[in-house]
Amino acid sequence: MNDDGVKPGNRVLDLFQGARLTPTQRRIAHSLVEHAAKAAYLSAAEVADLAGVSQPSVTRFAMALGYSGYPALRRELRSLTTTGPSEPVGQNAMQRAVHAETEHLRRLGEGLHDLDGVRVAARLLSESRPLPVLGLRAAAPLAAYFGYFAAKVFPDVRVLDTGGTGLLDRLDQARAAGAGAMLAIVLPRYPRESVEAVREAKASGLAVVAITDSAVSPAAESADVVLPAAVGTQLVFDLHTGPMAMAMVLLQAMCDAAPEPVQRRLEEFEATAARRHIFLA
Structure with a gap:
């Protein structure tokens, strides 16, 4: 070290x-x-x-x-x-782990100077109806987080966050319903089911956008667009600050790719939230 x-x-x-x-x-x-x-x-x-x-x-x-x-x-x-x-003098292990994450974010920010990959990914995903979002095991919370916000502005977002024999069935259903692309969030230790689902999606004709920790991730082999974001490894369990930031950057780019329908759906949601008194503030 x-x-x-x-x-x-x-x-x-x-x-x-x-x-x-x-x-x-x-x-x-x-x-x-x-x-x-x-x-x-x-x-x-x-x-x-x-x-x-x-x-x-x-x-x-x-x-x-x-x-x-x-x-x-x-x-x-x-x-x-x-x-x-x-x-720095006096830093403990927890501080070092957090400061390492700030370094990951700095490098991620530098890499976003070129937005070509993000924009291509955004176009593919924003045009997919429905939009399957894959994330198993450690990636499941991030897939759900992305899916929660994406569903506010894009119709029929389908989060695939559980494995088992039904996973490929749900992927087939999305494809039959008209899906043209899939977002796959694949993080270490790279679940076998995730990599297999990415391969199956690609073989079935879906374009695959992968958010993963590096360009040498197993998910990169079958992906059309790879959006790498480093994972923190200094604590007992990984820190996913970078992949979460990348996911939100991608969602912003998707909104930018379809501004008028996105704005309309946001306004509809706000009106519904106000009528139902969903939020306190």
Whole structure:
């Protein structure tokens, strides 16, 4: 762990945020994250052995990330795994975890300088009737949170937050009802059912937008658009501040993509809420 309390693997993971990687490249990225401190001092051939791929694949991987070759990527890995900002005096573990989340949000904000991916995702989802929103296990609360607000402005939002034999049936029903896209929120430890549902949705013709923790997530392989947001890992259970922020950014973009019907539905909701005295303030 570096001086700022962030694991080296988490710093390396940030290199791949937003990158569209092939399955082979994801294997390389996963190996670099899992063995961050060690990999920063390995040759391209040794990294290839570690990941079980060819040496040219490692070189192409580095170039896909914008580096001139693997040596340039290795220099970046060394800087990420051997240095870091000094830890503020007197910080306890809880403070470090929260401050790490602020760093995640800062990087997320920087990444949103380019909104192309968010806008494409928003267009796909805002046009889907109905709109299935998948989120199992740890992602279920976030799927429900997104679904609660999305349903105020988009008709027929269907939150798929329970697994089992009926999950794919509900997905089939949404597709038969006219759904054209699905939002999948897939967070570590990546439930098998979630990944399988993403693959099934894609195979059935749905466009898939994935909110997940990184571009090398298992959900990224079958997604049309990947919106990565890092997950905090310094406490016993993960912090999902980043994915929640990304979900709300996406919903805002969806509202921006269809301003007139969204405004009309918001006004209708406010009128209904006032008539029924739903809120105290």
